[in-house]
Amino acid sequence: MTLAAEIRQGDRRALARGLTLVENGDPAAAALLADVGTASRAHRIGITGPPGAGKSTLVSALTALWRGDDRSVGVLAVDPSSPFTGGALLGDRVRMLTHSGDEGVFIRSLASRGALGGLSAAIYDAADLLDAAGFDPVLVETVGVGQGEVEICRVADTTVVVLAPGAGDVVQGMKAGLVEAADVLVVNQADREGADALVAALRSAAELRDAPAPPILETTATTGAGVDELRQLLDARVGDAEGESLRARRLERAHARLRAAVDRARAHRYWAAREDALARAAEAVAAGDTTPAAAVRDLLEGDA
Numbered sequence: 200m201t202l203a204a205e206i207r208q209g210d211r212r213a214l215a216r217g218l219t220l221v222e223n224g225d226p227a228a229a230a231l232l233a234d235v236g237t238a239s240r241a242h243r244i245g246i247t248g249p250p251g252a253g254k255s256t257l258v259s260a261l262t263a264l265w266r267g268d269d270r271s272v273g274v275l276a277v278d279p280s281s282p283f284t285g286g287a288l289l290g291d292r293v294r295m296l297t298h299s300g301d302e303g304v305f306i307r308s309l310a311s312r313g314a315l316g317g318l319s320a321a322i323y324d325a326a327d328l329l330d331a332a333g334f335d336p337v338l339v340e341t342v343g344v345g346q347g348e349v350e351i352c353r354v355a356d357t358t359v360v361v362l363a364p365g366a367g368d369v370v371q372g373m374k375a376g377l378v379e380a381a382d383v384l385v386v387n388q389a390d391r392e393g394a395d396a397l398v399a400a401l402r403s404a405a406e407l408r409d410a411p412a413p414p415i416l417e418t419t420a421t422t423g424a425g426v427d428e429l430r431q432l433l434d435a436r437v438g439d440a441e442g443e444s445l446r447a448r449r450l451e452r453a454h455a456r457l458r459a460a461v462d463r464a465r466a467h468r469y470w471a472a473r474e475d476a477l478a479r480a481a482e483a484v485a486a487g488d489t490t491p492a493a494a495v496r497d498l499l500e501g502d503a
Contacts, residue, residue, distance in 0.1 A: 201234060203217075206328060210332075221324035236331065241273070241336055242357065244336050244338050244359060245341065245359065249363075252361045257426065260426045262274065265430065271334045271335065272337075273307075273332070274337075275307055305329065305332070326354065358381055359383045360384050362397060362401070363386070365391075378404040379407070384405070385417075386398050387419070414432060480498055
């Protein structure tokens with residue numbers, strides 16, 4: 200039996216092997232993905248927001264509710280990369296130990312490895328494999344916060360932005376970023392002082408969007424308050440699975456995925472053919488013999 204067939208049958212070890220292939224960029228990954236297919240069946244939900252907002256606790260609480268409905272849940276937690284190995288720090292898997300041993304939950308940490316937007320370059324392929332293995336929904340939790348984080352909306356069918364009281368200054372910096380990209384806004388830790396002020400700030404920020412304002416929900420993931428309402432809202436969004444909105448989002452995802460793949464392939468070929476030129480340019484810049492801008496110009500002119 201092929202690895203792809205094992206993944207489609209829900210074999211967790213096969214899925215783990217497949218995820219390792221795509222994360223490491225192994226040449227065998229392309230054949231695996233072609234065999235598995237890329238049809239989107241699962242509801243892919245992006246969870247993003249600043250550190251300390253309680254994203255992992257909220258994901259854990261949502262997972263417990265979906266498991267209560269006997270649904271299999273896949274979680275891709277995009278962790279900061281180790282500065283030494285490039286590997287994920289595994290923080291989210293540590294925080295979701297309550298689901299360890301549950302065959303209906305699969306949690307995988309992926310290293311961001313410096314990818315823009317806090318997302319691993321392998322996230323599209325990894326989500327495909329979880330989808331093929333029968334997990335639905337597939338949750339993608341991203342690290343950090345900022346306008347670059349809107350990349351999550353190209354990966355997910357639904358983007359959930361999680362904030363917590365005390366993040367008012369973050370909201371100001373996100374008016375043209377995350378708040379604009381959000382399909383659902385969540386004020387977590389809503390039992391804390393300042394929650395009402397944060398909700399009001401979010402409403403003001405959402406008014407600047409060109410699109411209709413997203414729903415704003417209040418939750419306290421540690422107690423479960425408001426989490427079921429969020430789960431119901433997310434499930435209701437799939438009711439229009441054949442709707443124009445979801446088709447448009449998935450088309451956008453395909454465009455972004457192809458563009459990113461071409462950019463990575465071209466960059467790899469470019470630098471593979473210019474390692475010596477890069478080394479000489481770097482030495483010249485380090486010695487002060489040229490400027491970075493001039494070195495870049497020379498590298499590009501050499502390409503011409």
